[in-house]
Amino acid sequence: MTEQRSLKQEFNGLTLDHVIVHDGTGRVLPTVIVIPTVMGVQPLELRFAERLVALGYHVLVADLFGRRFTPVVDKEPAFAAMGELRADRAALRERLLAIVEEVRKREHVDGDRVAVIGYCFGGQCALDVARAGVDVAAVAAFHGLFDPCGLPAQPIKAKVAAYHGWNDPMVPPEAVVALGNELTAAGADWQIHAYGHVGHGFTNPTAHQLGIAGVAYDEAAERRSWASLVNFLAEALG
Amino acid sequence: MTEQRSLKQEFNGLTLDHVIVHDGTGRVLPTVIVIPTVMGVQPLELRFAERLVALGYHVLVADLFGRRFTPVVDKEPAFAAMGELRADRAALRERLLAIVEEVRKREHVDGDRVAVIGYCFGGQCALDVARAGVDVAAVAAFHGLFDPCGLPAQPIKAKVAAYHGWNDPMVPPEAVVALGNELTAAGADWQIHAYGHVGHGFTNPTAHQLGIAGVAYDEAAERRSWASLVNFLAEALG
Numbered sequence: 303m304t305e306q307r308s309l310k311q312e313f314n315g316l317t318l319d320h321v322i323v324h325d326g327t328g329r330v331l332p333t334v335i336v337i338p339t340v341m342g343v344q345p346l347e348l349r350f351a352e353r354l355v356a357l358g359y360h361v362l363v364a365d366l367f368g369r370r371f372t373p374v375v376d377k378e379p380a381f382a383a384m385g386e387l388r389a390d391r392a393a394l395r396e397r398l399l400a401i402v403e404e405v406r407k408r409e410h411v412d413g414d415r416v417a418v419i420g421y422c423f424g425g426q427c428a429l430d431v432a433r434a435g436v437d438v439a440a441v442a443a444f445h446g447l448f449d450p451c452g453l454p455a456q457p458i459k460a461k462v463a464a465y466h467g468w469n470d471p472m473v474p475p476e477a478v479v480a481l482g483n484e485l486t487a488a489g490a491d492w493q494i495h496a497y498g499h500v501g502h503g504f505t506n507p508t509a510h511q512l513g514i515a516g517v518a519y520d521e522a523a524e525r526r527s528w529a530s531l532v533n534f535l536a537e538a539l540g
Numbered sequence: 541m542t543e544q545r546s547l548k549q550e551f552n553g554l555t556l557d558h559v560i561v562h563d564g565t566g567r568v569l570p571t572v573i574v575i576p577t578v579m580g581v582q583p584l585e586l587r588f589a590e591r592l593v594a595l596g597y598h599v600l601v602a603d604l605f606g607r608r609f610t611p612v613v614d615k616e617p618a619f620a621a622m623g624e625l626r627a628d629r630a631a632l633r634e635r636l637l638a639i640v641e642e643v644r645k646r647e648h649v650d651g652d653r654v655a656v657i658g659y660c661f662g663g664q665c666a667l668d669v670a671r672a673g674v675d676v677a678a679v680a681a682f683h684g685l686f687d688p689c690g691l692p693a694q695p696i697k698a699k700v701a702a703y704h705g706w707n708d709p710m711v712p713p714e715a716v717v718a719l720g721n722e723l724t725a726a727g728a729d730w731q732i733h734a735y736g737h738v739g740h741g742f743t744n745p746t747a748h749q750l751g752i753a754g755v756a757y758d759e760a761a762e763r764r765s766w767a768s769l770v771n772f773l774a775e776a777l778g
Contacts, residue, residue: 462736469724475717475721479716486707486737490736491736492737493734493735493764494734496732498723498724498728498730499730526771526775530768533764533767533768537764
C-alpha cells in the first residue's frame with residue numbers, strides 16, 4: 303500500500319506543491335526524487351512513484367512550476383513555463399538544489415541515500431543536479447534533454463544513467479556523444495542506454511497526445527529502462 | 541551442477557572443437573552460443589557458460605579457430621588467426637552460420653530459442669550473425685568490434701544488445717553512432733549500453749595481461765552488462 307500527501311515548499315515567492323508518496327510506515331528509507339515531464343506532476347509520475355515505493359523507497363514527486371497543468375489542454379502554457387526555466391539554467395539549478403535540500407532534511411529520508419530521476423525536461427533537470435556536483439547518490443534521466451547547462455563544470459559525484467531513444471528528435475546522436483564526453487570530463491560514473499526505433503517520451507503511454515512528431519510511447523523501451531533503473535537504484539542506494 | 545563435453549565439428553578441412561556446457565538433465569532448453577575473444581575458448585568463457593546454465597540455458601562455447609591458445613604466450617598467433625578471419629567477412633559469416641546450424645540441429649536445443657553472445661572479436665562475430673539476417677532470437681556483444689561487415693545489408697531478425705566501454709580504443713564514439721544507424725537501417729530491435737571510463741575487454745579480469753593500452757577489466761561494467769544480459773535473454777528466449 304502507498305499513501306500520498308502534499309508537501310508545499312515556498313521558493314522565491316512561489317509555492318511548489320510536491321507530492322510525497324510513501325509506504326505509511328514512517329521508516330527512514332532511501333529516497334527518490336521524481337522530476338516530471340514538461341506537463342508537471344501527473345498521474346504518470348505518481349504511478350512511477352508507487353512502483354518505487356513498492357521497491358522500498360520513499361518518494362517525492364517534485365513540482366517545479368508551482369502549478370498543475372491539464373494534459374494536452376495546457377500544452378502551450380506548460381511549454382512556455384518550461385521555456386522560462388530552461389532559459390536560465392543557473393536559476394533552474396538553484397530551484398532544483400532547493401528541492402533536493404528540502405527532501406534531504408525530512409525525517410523519513412536517509413539523506414545519504416538520495417537519488418534524482420526525471421522524465422523529458424525532468425531528465426534534463428536530473429542531469430543538471432548531477433552537473434551541480436552535489437552529493438546525491440544517483441541521477442537517472444528517461445528521454446531527457448542532453449543540452450549542457452553552460453555553467454562552469456563541476457566534478458560529478460552522482461552515478462548517472464541516461465535512457466535514450468535513438469530517434470528522439472530533440473536529442474540527435476551528436477548530443478549523445480557530447481553527453482558521454484561531458485560526463486567523462488566531469489569524472490562521472492555514467493552509463494547511457496540507447497534504444498533503436500524509439501523516440502522521445504517513450505515511458506508515457508499517452509505521449510502521442512501531444513501531437514509532436516517523434517514523441518511516442520514504446521513498451522519495450524519503457525520496460526527495459528525500468529528494469530535497468532531497478533538495478534541502478536539498488537546499486538546506488540542499496 | 542554443470543557438465544562439459546567436447547563437440548567436434550568439421551568445417552572446411554578444420555576441426556572446430558566446441559565445448560557444450562549443460563545441466564546434465566537432457567532437457568530441451570533455449571540455447572546460448574558463446575563466442576570467445578581473440579584468445580579462443582578459455583576458462584573465462586566456460587565460467588560465463590556455467591552462469592548461463594544456472595539460469596536455465598543450454599550452452600555451446602564456440603571454437604572458431606580450430607585450435608586452443610595459451611593466454612599471453614600465444615598472443616601473436618591468436619591475433620594473426622583473428623586477423624585472417626576478419627579479413628574475409630563473407631567466409632567468417634559462413635563459418636558462424638555453420639556453427640549456428642550445428643547447434644540448432646542438436647536434440648537438447650530448442651531451435652526456435654537460440655541466442656548468440658560474444659566477447660571482443662566474438663562480439664563482432666555475434667553482430668555478424670545478426671547482420672546475416674538469420675533467424676536467431678537474440679544477439680549480444682560485449683566490448684565487441686563494431687566495424688560493418690561490408691556485405692549486402694539484410695533485414696535483421698535478432699534482437700540486438702551491445703555493451704560498450706566508452707573509452708574502448710578500438711571502438712570510438714563515431715563507431716557507436718554508426719552501429720546505431722546501421723542497426724536502425726536494418727530494422728533491428730536494438731539497444732546499445734555505453735559505460736563511462738571503461739575500455740575494451742571489461743568483462744575479463746585478466747584483460748590487462750594482454751598489455752594493450754585501454755584494455756582492462758571493469759567490475760561495475762561487467763556486473764551491469766551481465767545484469768542486463770540476464771533480462772535480455774529472458775525477454776528473447778523466455
